Amino acid sequence: MIGRADGASDETSARRLSASTVDEANDGVGRPEFDRSDLSVGIVHVGVGGFHRAHMAMCVDSLMSQGLALDWAICGVGLLESDRRIKTIFDAQDCLYTLTVKHPDGREESTVIGSIVDYLFAPDEPEAVIERMAHPGTRIVSLTITEGGYNFDRVTGEFDATAPAVVSDLVPGAVPTTVFGYVTEALRRRRDRGIPAFTVLSCDNIQGNGHMAARVFTAFAELKDPALGAWVRENVSFPNSMVDRITPVTSAEDVASTERRLGLKDEWPVVCEPFFQWVIEDDFPLGRPPVERAGAQLVGDVEPYELMKLRLLNASHQGLCYFGYLSGYRLVHDALADPLIETFLLAYMDREATPTLRPVPGVDLDKYKHTLIERFSNPFVRDTIARLCAESSDRIPKWLVPVIREQLDAGGEVALSAAIVASWARYAEAIDEQGEPITVVDPLRDELVAIAQTQHDDPLAFIRNRALFGDLAENARFADAYSRALHSLHTVGAHETLRTLIGAPIGASTPDEVHPNESEKKL
Numbered sequence: 001m002i003g004r005a006d007g008a009s010d011e012t013s014a015r016r017l018s019a020s021t022v023d024e025a026n027d028g029v030g031r032p033e034f035d036r037s038d039l040s041v042g043i044v045h046v047g048v049g050g051f052h053r054a055h056m057a058m059c060v061d062s063l064m065s066q067g068l069a070l071d072w073a074i075c076g077v078g079l080l081e082s083d084r085r086i087k088t089i090f091d092a093q094d095c096l097y098t099l100t101v102k103h104p105d106g107r108e109e110s111t112v113i114g115s116i117v118d119y120l121f122a123p124d125e126p127e128a129v130i131e132r133m134a135h136p137g138t139r140i141v142s143l144t145i146t147e148g149g150y151n152f153d154r155v156t157g158e159f160d161a162t163a164p165a166v167v168s169d170l171v172p173g174a175v176p177t178t179v180f181g182y183v184t185e186a187l188r189r190r191r192d193r194g195i196p197a198f199t200v201l202s203c204d205n206i207q208g209n210g211h212m213a214a215r216v217f218t219a220f221a222e223l224k225d226p227a228l229g230a231w232v233r234e235n236v237s238f239p240n241s242m243v244d245r246i247t248p249v250t251s252a253e254d255v256a257s258t259e260r261r262l263g264l265k266d267e268w269p270v271v272c273e274p275f276f277q278w279v280i281e282d283d284f285p286l287g288r289p290p291v292e293r294a295g296a297q298l299v300g301d302v303e304p305y306e307l308m309k310l311r312l313l314n315a316s317h318q319g320l321c322y323f324g325y326l327s328g329y330r331l332v333h334d335a336l337a338d339p340l341i342e343t344f345l346l347a348y349m350d351r352e353a354t355p356t357l358r359p360v361p362g363v364d365l366d367k368y369k370h371t372l373i374e375r376f377s378n379p380f381v382r383d384t385i386a387r388l389c390a391e392s393s394d395r396i397p398k399w400l401v402p403v404i405r406e407q408l409d410a411g412g413e414v415a416l417s418a419a420i421v422a423s424w425a426r427y428a429e430a431i432d433e434q435g436e437p438i439t440v441v442d443p444l445r446d447e448l449v450a451i452a453q454t455q456h457d458d459p460l461a462f463i464r465n466r467a468l469f470g471d472l473a474e475n476a477r478f479a480d481a482y483s484r485a486l487h488s489l490h491t492v493g494a495h496e497t498l499r500t501l502i503g504a505p506i507g508a509s510t511p512d513e514v515h516p517n518e519s520e521k522k523l
């Protein structure tokens with residue numbers, strides 16, 4: 001994101017968006033249709049990135065516009081140094097920002113969102129964050145802290161108590177720095193003051209995100225104080241939820257075009273696609289906003305929806321980003337305009353992901369898959385391949401490796417999933433097919449790049465990393481498919497590899513007629 005956070009405009013003299021200027025916004029731009037002074041905080045949200053502002057904050061705002069959820073306003077919290085920027089901007093803009101929905105036909109709808117009423121930057125005011133969470137009015141603490149934020153072992157799924165920040169937060173009396181430290185201290189104060197526990201609502205792309213949150217927060221609390229751990233286990237509810245709305249990183253052009261549309265300077269607007277989905281388990285002991293009145297679904301079992309979304313949408317994002325980057329694309333819709341990429345994704349979804357899904361109530365999976373292709377192809381969203389290529393080590397093990405394992409166990413196809421893993425390994429060499437450097441963004445970057453650069457001589461080196469892949473390298477069928485794909489990437493490149501992978505007339509044979517290994521043999 002670029003732009004200035006000092007209230008001045010780089011290019012124009014437009015006034016700054018704030019509570020005192022919002023009524024001057026141009027006609028055609030939505031603005032809060034409620035009195036923000038009537039609102040009270042019910043939700044503390046950690047990780048106010050683009051997604052939260054396009055999804056949950058939009059949903060709560062929509063309720064407020066209907067005169068609902070006035071006691072469910074949001075207080076944002078940032079824990080990382082990188083959140084200082086949004087703190088500065090939100091302070092100047094009274095936490096107001098513009099959300100622009102970009103339709104595939106080029107229509108745009110902009111709304112100033114007013115549901116976030118306060119923002120606390122934890123490193124500067126840790127006590128205020130803890131007290132805000134401990135306040136009786138706070139009934140939900142929600143999270144979009146990325147997959148990495150949950151600090152669990154990629155293979156075992158167990159909480160990693162050895163992470164240095166966790167070790168520091170476990171020292172008695174330590175001022176917290178991690179989400180675990182903050183949430184646990186706030187829960188301790190609530191318990192000691194006789195205030196019931198808030199609900200912890202994960203909105204991150206993790207299968208069983210509520211179960212995962214329960215595991216890691218309870219593990220931390222038990223390590224901090226076994227009695228508190230037991231209280232957390234007994235008293236805190238962690239509903240699972242599936243969240244969906246493609247929200248790219250805000251670009252300089254988004255900032256400029258928002259200013260033109262709004263007539264006011266917004267330093268950090270958000271853009272997103274029109275699609276919105278939020279499927280939540282209804283387990284909120286202290287209540288919740290009536291989100292079903294703003295497009296969310298309350299269900300008894302989120303798992304089928306999660307599996308569908310993570311294994312079709314998010315794993316397909318992985319399927320397109322490395323192949324797309326190596327083929328020379330930098331924007332998602334440009335990659336999707338390449339028929340090889342579209343066909344490859346549909347083949348992965350049909351042959352390898354779909355057999356691992358459960359029936360999803362009310363969803364036609366074929367239609368869902370084609371809708372995904374349309375969503376990825378929306379040229380106005382301008383999602384970047386770079387966003388999808390980042391932090392792969394937090395994504396592939398969670399979204400794609402489970403598909404591979406289930407397919408191997410069932411004797412199903414794995415050639416296309418193996419090729420996606422190989423495309424990541426090839427990308428991690430950090431040099432593209434023209435010999436230009438690739439900027440690999442990953443918490444394990446140094447380790448991964450070093451290993452990937454040995455794989456010309458040692459083709460299985462990358463997947464022998466047990467922390468990411470467990471024992472997958474020892475599975476002969478997967479290892480064979482993977483090495484063929486990697487060899488092809490090295491010899492003929494990404495585009496030709498895709499052509500070969502999808503070369504057979506997909507759909508021309510019934511599953512019984514296609515041996516599981518057939519597409520593995522094509523390379």
Ligand SMILES: NC(=O)c1ccc[n+]([C@@H]2O[C@H](COP(=O)([O-])OP(=O)(O)OC[C@H]3O[C@@H](n4cnc5c(N)ncnc54)[C@H](O)[C@@H]3O)[C@@H](O)[C@H]2O)c1
Binds near residue numbers: 148
């Ligand atoms: N962007 C999307 O299209 C999208 C869609 C569905 C779900 N999501 C989920 O939302 C998450 C965030 O996406 P985004 O687009 O808002 O990203 P973003 O980079 O705009 O914001 C990420 C936020 O998470 C915080 N964060 C990161 N690591 C943290 C940690 N260890 N502890 C505490 N806070 C941490 C950051 O400080 C930041 O506020 C994704 O990782 C995903 O799980 C995103």
Ligand SMILES: O=P(O)(O)OC[C@@H](O)[C@@H](O)[C@H](O)[C@H](O)CO
Binds near residue numbers: 313
């Ligand atoms: O945000 P991440 O890191 O979980 O994953 C990257 C994308 O796949 C993801 O953001 C999707 O755009 C999103 O999940 C769509 O709802």
